Amino acid sequence: MSRAGSSILLREHRLTRRGLLGLAAAAGLGGCGFRPLYAPEGASSAPDYEERVSRELAAVQVAWQGERTGQLFRRALQQKLNPRGGGIAARYEIRTSLQIAADPLGFRRDGTLSRVRYNGAAPWTLVVLGTPPTALATGRARTFESYDLLDNQFFASDFAREEAERRLVEILSDDIVTRLALYFRSQPVG
Numbered sequence: 001m002s003r004a005g006s007s008i009l010l011r012e013h014r015l016t017r018r019g020l021l022g023l024a025a026a027a028g029l030g031g032c033g034f035r036p037l038y039a040p041e042g043a044s045s046a047p048d049y050e051e052r053v054s055r056e057l058a059a060v061q062v063a064w065q066g067e068r069t070g071q072l073f074r075r076a077l078q079q080k081l082n083p084r085g086g087g088i089a090a091r092y093e094i095r096t097s098l099q100i101a102a103d104p105l106g107f108r109r110d111g112t113l114s115r116v117r118y119n120g121a122a123p124w125t126l127v128v129l130g131t132p133p134t135a136l137a138t139g140r141a142r143t144f145e146s147y148d149l150l151d152n153q154f155f156a157s158d159f160a161r162e163e164a165e166r167r168l169v170e171i172l173s174d175d176i177v178t179r180l181a182l183y184f185r186s187q188p189v190g
Contacts, residue, residue, distance in 0.1 A: 056184040057177065058082040060126070061090035065098065069165055073098045073122070076173035081180075093133070096124035096176065100168065105146060116161075117146040120168040124176055126183065137183045141175035143168060 060081050065074040077094065099121045106115035122141045127133040145168040147160040 053181055053184045055088065056092075056187075057180060058084070058086060058088040059091040060180065061093050061129075063093055063095045065096075069100065069169065070098050072166065073169045073173060076169050077176065080173055080177040091129060092136070093127050093129055094124055094176070094180070095127060096122050098122050098169070098172070100165075106148075108151070113149055114151075115146060115148050116164075117144055118164055118168050119144045120172055122172045122176060126180060137180070139176070139179050141172045141179070143171045143175070145171070 058081060062074050062077045062081070065071055073096075077096075081094075082088065101119045103117045103119060104113050104115070105117045106113070108114050120143050124139055124141070125135050126137040127135050145164040147157075147164040149157045150160070
């Protein structure tokens with residue numbers, strides 16, 4: 001099954017990552033080494049650590065992004081970092097740039113393009129706000145998405161392109177937020 005197919009399946013059943021983790025925990029996966037992302041090694045009280053990591057993620061502001069796709073990327077990061085939208089003061093800033101390159105994948109018999117692949121990359125740096133800002137963590141999220149260019153159906157092809165961009169942005173933002181959660185999880189309490 002393709003990545004797009006699996007995301008559609010999750011969307012239809014309205015399951016989130018957190019919901020899937022809850023289902024996994026309910027299924028008794030604790031005995032096979034499964035432990036929540038938000039709980040450090042040997043933690044006896046995972047909800048406390050989950051709340052701490054959630055607060056740290058909510059304190060991350062996202063630096064401004066240019067262009068339409070960059071703004072979609074920024075909004076996706078903001079929504080994932082602070083899903084409750086609470087008024088937590090920003091202590092960190094994530095500085096990232098969205099880089100997208102298009103590669104032709106398929107051609108029709110007449111030589112016209114029939115399929116395009118987007119290669120997306122998002123190098124990022126987490127900094128503590130202050131004078132001067134101090135870098136805490138860096139990384140690079142990468143993924144790809146593709147879409148078909150339908151023959152004589154401009155609006156369908158345009159819609160497919162926009163959906164590929166949206167999926168690309170969602171995957172990159174999920175990857176970055178997961179890496180930030182792992183970073184905050186590894187930090188000592190205090």
